[in-house]
Structures are given as C-alpha cells and as structure tokens.
Amino acid sequence: MASRQLPAGWTLEEIRRVSGDQEATPLDTDRVVTSWPAQDERLHPEYILGFHGLCLVKAVNDDDWYMGSLNDDGIVTCWSVHSDLYEALRGL
Numbered sequence: 001m002a003s004r005q006l007p008a009g010w011t012l013e014e015i016r017r018v019s020g021d022q023e024a025t026p027l028d029t030d031r032v033v034t035s036w037p038a039q040d041e042r043l044h045p046e047y048i049l050g051f052h053g054l055c056l057v058k059a060v061n062d063d064d065w066y067m068g069s070l071n072d073d074g075i076v077t078c079w080s081v082h083s084d085l086y087e088a089l090r091g092l
Contacts, residue, residue: 004028007047007058007085018089021051033057033076035066048076056088067091 004026006012016024027048035041043059043066055076057066065088068078082088 005047010085015049015089018086019051019092021092024049024051026050027055027070031074031076033059033066033068033078036068036077036079043078045076051092054092056082056085056092058085 006015006026012024012026016022027050029045029048031045031048033043033045033048035043043057045057046060047058049056050070053070055068055070057068057076057078058064059066063083065082065085066078067080067082067088068076070076082091
C-alpha cells in the first residue's frame with residue numbers, strides 16, 4: 001500500500017497554516033516523480049504533499065524539497081527545489 005505520511009515534527013494543521021491552503025493533504029508516494037528539465041531523472045518520494053495541483057516532494061535520502069505540479073495522469077513534474085520545508089510551504 002502506498003504511503004500517506006507527514007514529515008517528522010509536522011502536523012497537517014501546521015502544514016495548512018504555513019502554506020495558507022486549508023485543503024493541503026499528504027498524497028500517495030506510489031507514483032512517478034520527475035525533475036524538470038531532465039524528465040528522465042526520477043525521484044523516489046518519501047513524502048508528497050498536495051496543494052490544489054501543486055506538490056512538494058521530499059525524495060528518499062535527500063534533504064531538499066522539490067516543488068512541482070500534479071499532472072492529470074498522476075505524475076508529478078518538479079521544477080524547483082528548496083532546502084527547507086517551511087520556506088517551500090511559504091513559496092507556494
């Protein structure tokens with residue numbers, strides 16, 4: 001079964017407050033996540049947070065948070081990176 005976890009030390013209420021999106025939700029990590037422009041570079045997500053079509057992804061063994069879009073086919077295409085979840089949430 002796919003994972004829908006939250007990052008350690010964070011609650012859903014906190015994520016929603018910082019991002020300003022009251023419908024933010026953790027998403028299944030069992031999906032393709034690519035990094036743009038090298039879309040053949042796949043990330044292996046540990047966490048995926050969804051925000052009305054936008055996503056923040058933390059890859060396994062990577063401290064960075066990748067921002068991207070959730071496509072209609074369920075694939076996440078990331079185009080920017082943040083070193084801190086708080087800053088990534090504020091940047092949505």
